[in-house]
Amino acid sequence: MAEGRRTVGVLGGMGPQATVDFFAKLTEATYAEHEADHVHLLIDSDPTVPDRTAAVTGTGPSPAPHLAAMARGLVAAGADVLVMPCNTAHAFEAEIRAAVPGVPFLSLIDATADAVVAHALGADAASPRTVGLLSTTGTLRARIYHDAFARRGVAVLAPSEAEQHVVTAAIGAVKTGRATDAVRASLRAVAERLVSAGAQVVVTACTELPLLLRDGDLEVAGARVPVIASTDALVARTIVAASARSVDAVR
Secondary structure (H helix, E strand, O other): OOOOOOOEEEEEOOOHHHHHHHHHHHHHHEOOOOHHHOOOEEEEEOOOOOOHHHHHOOOOOOOHHHHHHHHHHHHHOOOOEEEOOOOHHHHHHHHHHHHOOOOOEOOHHHHHHHHHHHHHHOOOOOOOOEEEEEOOHHHHHHOHHHHHHHOOOOEEEOOOHHHHHHHHHHHHHHHOOOOOHHHHHHHHHHHHHHHHOOOOEEEEOOOOHHHOOOOOOOEEOOEEOOEEEHHHHHHHHHHHHOOOOEHHHHO
16 A cells, blocks of 8 residues: 555445446546556445345345445455445444444445535524435435434435335336436436425435436526535545545645
8 A cells, every 4th residue: 555545445236336436436536647546446346235225124134244244354355444335334334333443434424414514505503404315215214314414403304205215216227227317307306396395405315316316407496406415425535535635626
């Protein structure tokens, strides 16, 4: 490892497209005058990790042992810091940390909540601050974002039960390579409803969803509404942790 640089281990494959998107965005966001300036990544893209939403809702086995084994394997292979581009799997963050004591684990949830407050809502806690949350049902049930935003004085609006079925179908479409313009439109309609209900920003809190809804895609009543992607937030934090330089930092 070059002096001052850290190797990043990625617990991936949940799903594969989301892991590829994280890798691509990390590469694009890293400032490199030479090939060696990029982040050294070790990626374990394992699509056999037990379903996280099923575990949270009590209909499937816990992925915690699988995730812990992935973390130990990455550290044994040379990872100095760990990241996981899957939001729902963060319901099992404590088990991952316990498996590799002393190894930094970058929370995707905290990175996203911090990015929303810093870049979309502002720091004035006296003003009403509300986000619309697009995520898996498991993330909603685990309340990992509700808790993170509550600590920052931000309220969360979630889709209705019927709308959540639409979000779930959109996530599945990305995972299986079946995303269409109709799927994108249906997801955007859910986001627009959240804004109409009072959300000032929409968070794509599932790493499949930035492949369907991006910042700049959402406009309600003639006003552009920010869309903050959890993937982008994790990319920014990973670059700092790896002691690399971001493209934005050198512009």
